[in-house]
Amino acid sequence: MQTKSTEDYLKIIYGLGEDRDTVTTSAIAEELRISSPSVSDMIKKLYESQYISYTPYYGVRLTKKGERIALKIIRRHRLLEVFLMKFLNFPWELVHDEAERLEHVISDEFEDRLDALLGWPQYDPHGDPIPTKDGLVEKLEVLRLSDLEVGDRVSITKVTDSRPLLEFIKRMGLGLNHTLAIKTKESFDGSMVIRAGRKDHFVSREVSQNIYVRKVN
Amino acid sequence: MQTKSTEDYLKIIYGLGEDRDTVTTSAIAEELRISSPSVSDMIKKLYESQYISYTPYYGVRLTKKGERIALKIIRRHRLLEVFLMKFLNFPWELVHDEAERLEHVISDEFEDRLDALLGWPQYDPHGDPIPTKDGLVEKLEVLRLSDLEVGDRVSITKVTDSRPLLEFIKRMGLGLNHTLAIKTKESFDGSMVIRAGRKDHFVSREVSQNIYVRKVN
């Protein structure tokens, strides 16, 4: 049985490993807000337990065993987020922190029963796919709002699960499955004016890079 | 912010303090399955944090501050138990262990929203009263099945939350609010034959002491 810390490390390594291929000590340290020496230490332990493969001074990568655990925790996290929104009416910017703690203490039994209560959902409230019980995750077609051009009409399929971003999107009155059109796009900084419903909004590239969309019409 | 351990100690001390007036090191050690020296150690810390008052070699007692925390955790525990039964359909003998871990990680926000989802319940699945948010607990009239006599008809109002006992009661087809009549009672060991529905059951004093009832008719 792993600890909360182990689980958080593996989960973060999984997340970071989605873009980069090998994950550095400092990337983990930054993500977990833990000092690099501490991370270095923990890496050795994770390596000894065969959760990761590891080349000193180079980086880290999940083993099958490590990935299995990471995906299990991610599954729990996302199921919990769905529950928190659907049953407890938490706003979407708060579910993450709550799930972050609960994910470590629920049993397999709880996980299964919750899954059933929720009707076996496939996505979490931010559009992230929920891994299956045997560790399969849908690989999403990712198209960032920032990559689109003036005139494009799109629907929001996923957003980065970051509290300030979610609050911002909410203030614009937007959310998953909302459609919007791009009215202007500055070439030098990528900022846009988008039209959603009857309102125009200014969004920086910072924001548009973290809103994932699919084209409509 | 207290840790899981602190919370478990305070909760156990509260429970033990309900009968005895002052709680001993060994009682805590036994309940928590931790060695006496460890408990002795922790007692010093709890004392320094002013969660308990304490006389060496004699015993321990919650302060107002300690009791407040204990009741908060008990409140969470019992609310969670209700949720686990009502929404996740856990059997009543399994909810305790699950709640035991969850109680330490939910936020105030979660607690409030859960309370509302459940319709502000007053009792947990074992008949124990749920403390209010400001730390009030109903003091139950306790009448043990073991104290009653042949001919008495009673309704079950509360049972001790212990897995083997709950399984046993369940196997007899009994539960909270079920009525039963006492058919025989041995004076030398207190064992009884009770009639519930169309069936007779043999219950030892061990069991009848842990079933709380109220007389009917």
Added chain:
DNA sequence: TTATTATTTTAGGTTAGTCTAAAATAATTA
């Protein structure tokens, strides 16, 4: 290719929460 800079690891330390063995104290029995 050497020097500087950035990253990572090692060394040494801390805190919380546990343990076993031994000493201190209190309670019980003779």
Added chain:
DNA sequence: TAATTATTTTAGACTAACCTAAAATAATAA
């Protein structure tokens, strides 16, 4: 009341998970 027994505390140790400061290594720039 003295001796024995039971309980509690102290002493000394361990593990997990963190930290800062310093050393080692790798990457980059001169």
